Amino acid sequence: MSRRTLAAGGLATAAALTLTALPATAEQSVRFPSARFPLGTRPVPMKTMTTVTQGIDLYDVKAGTHTDGYTVTVLMPNGRDFGTLANAELKVAEVEAAGESASLQKVVRPGVADSPSQTVYMVRVGLWAFKDKKKAEKTAAKLKDAGLKVKVDYLGDDGLKTTGPWNAKVVLIDSRTFRGSYAASIGTSVAKRETVSSMAKASKALVGVNGGFYNIHTSPALRGEPLGASVVGGRLLSEAVPGRSAVVLKGRTAKITELETSVTATSEDGARTRVDGVNRAPATDELVLYTQEFGAKTPTGGVDALLDANDRVLRLRPSGHAVGAGTRVLHGRGLAGDWLNEHAWEGWTVEIDTRVIDLRTKKAIPLTPDLHVVAGGVGLVRNGEVKITAKRDGHDSMNMILRRHPRTLVGTTKNGSLILAAIDGRRPGETIGANFVEAAQFMRWLGATQAINLDGGGSTTLVVGKKPVNRPADGAERAVGDALLVLPR
Structure with missing residues (x-):
């Protein structure tokens, strides 16, 4: 199995990014x-x-x-352009069986504050100057005809040296x-x-x-x-x-x-529950608050408690209606719908915190x-x-x-x-x-x-x-x- 290294245009057998030390910033103005x-x-x-x-x-x-120029990247079994060493070596063999020479490239994704570095492998075929993109496309077409999934890659997009x-x-x-x-x-x-x-x-x-x-x-x-x-x-x-x-x-x-939010509904009878979301589609058993800015009808298949500006329940209704000006809607399905039926009676107050x-x-x-x-x-x-x-x-x-x-x-x-x-x-x-x-x-x-x-x-x-x-x-x-x-x- 032959392997060659693509050395120009930012390709190498191993590559990683390093942080550059920068001078202190000015404090007095921007x-x-x-x-x-x-x-x-x-x-x-x-x-x-x-x-x-x-x-x-x-x-x-x-x-x-x-x-930077162009290369052809061979996609791995999961459809990504990188994978394990074992999968990359198999792709190298497939490329060479199709009559082309492949390069196995080790790539190091730099570590960040909350995630360590990651080492992966890519399989590349050919290296062409910027003006020769059509040659890369011709090679890609040949590999596709051989049953390989590939893409033409501009090397400046890689994230490596440029x-x-x-x-x-x-x-x-x-x-x-x-x-x-x-x-x-x-x-x-x-x-x-x-x-x-x-x-x-x-x-x-x-x-x-x-x-x-x-x-x-x-x-x-x-x-x-x-x-x-x-x-x-x-x-x-x-x-x-x-x-x-x-x-x-x-x-x-x-x-x-960094932020977190909490929304709580408290009924006039003292019952209290968490509101799971605001102006989004609900999951099973979730309680979601919709405001007049939502701009769509509440989801069907649940219960709506229509509230006025003072959190008074105007009425309970089947869901699937728009949210009118000056109102809000508590929408529940499953267990959340049961809570509304029990604690959001017409005329009661359900305070939203x-x-x-x-x-x-x-x-x-x-x-x-x-x-x-x-x-x-x-x-x-x-x-x-x-x-x-x-x-x-x-x-x-x-x-x-x-x-x-x-x-x-x-x-x-x-x-x-x-x-x-x-x-x-x-x-x-x-x-x-x-x-x-x-x-x-x-x-x-x-x-x-x-x-x-x-x-x-x-x-x-x-x-x-x-x-x-x-x-x-x-x-x-x-x-x-x-x-x-x-x-x-």
Whole structure:
């Protein structure tokens, strides 16, 4: 069995990422860094700056050059592009039986704060210059005809050694001079998705950026549901994933922390029970609260207790109806439906107690009208140091940690200034995006002492004024679950 090593374009028999030591950040204000770019060979970045308004500057940042080419990656039995050594060796034999020479590549996914490093193996066939992609496609077609599952891979996407390039848009908001405020938006409803530019336009925002991940695994009619805490104007519209990172906005202040939420229903007869979710599809025996922002009918097959603004039960009804203005609905099925039938009689009061807890301070955050929360996907920087919490935040995978994607990032500085960044990707030869380690290094370089990753990929959108200033990877702006907005007042 022959094995050869692909040494150019970032391929090697073993590869891993290392953290780059960065200089201390400025404490007095937020400003574009003077240090060399933190990624790749650390080139001097090119930047242009546009003043949006007092205290808000937009930077167009470009760094690096493309030297990566293409290869053909052989998929493993589980459909992934990596696997165990034993499976990789079997694939090498299959490739060679098809008349091609294969390379067995050892890849080390770097360890993060809550997950150790992982060693996997990939099988690659050929190495072509950037201009020769069609040759890679021809080889891929031959292997497919031989019964192998393969894909053409641009090596800049791997997450291993690269020279770039990177293209990012960065908004720096100086807490000393900014006179506006911050807000979250779920668009016209929780259930439906909407573009960032549409949400920004409706709120007359100066700047808008896509928010956290949304639920693509629920009913198509409900896929605007944020995966994590969402608070808009002091109203909890989606419960937290306990411990997941979030950005808490209040007036012109922004804080990054971890949250948990609790919602409790207490009947007039003293019976008390937990509310399992807010504005989402229920599971068996769950009690879910629906607010007027839900924007869809409650699920069928359960019981609805319709509450007025003072938590008085207007009536019990079969489920499957819209939530009217000024009302809320407690929906239960199974055991939760039984609880409503026993303790939510018409005319009774069922008090809803909603709490949002800051897990760093262990204190409740008052749900005042100026409070807004956008949930993040992964913690990146904590107290000035790289601390990537991929496992806790549900993204402990090779694809999310190591491979490069477009990224939407938010950070705060020591003096409370806000940093918003959109790193474009998935455009070979123009911009490659970032993996989690690179995203953390990038935010530290910009001066963030706290930073998190929001939704990325085709969702990455940064709007200034009325339109995106980056280039979304889908080729057009994607509708998303929520957005973080910067308002003029």
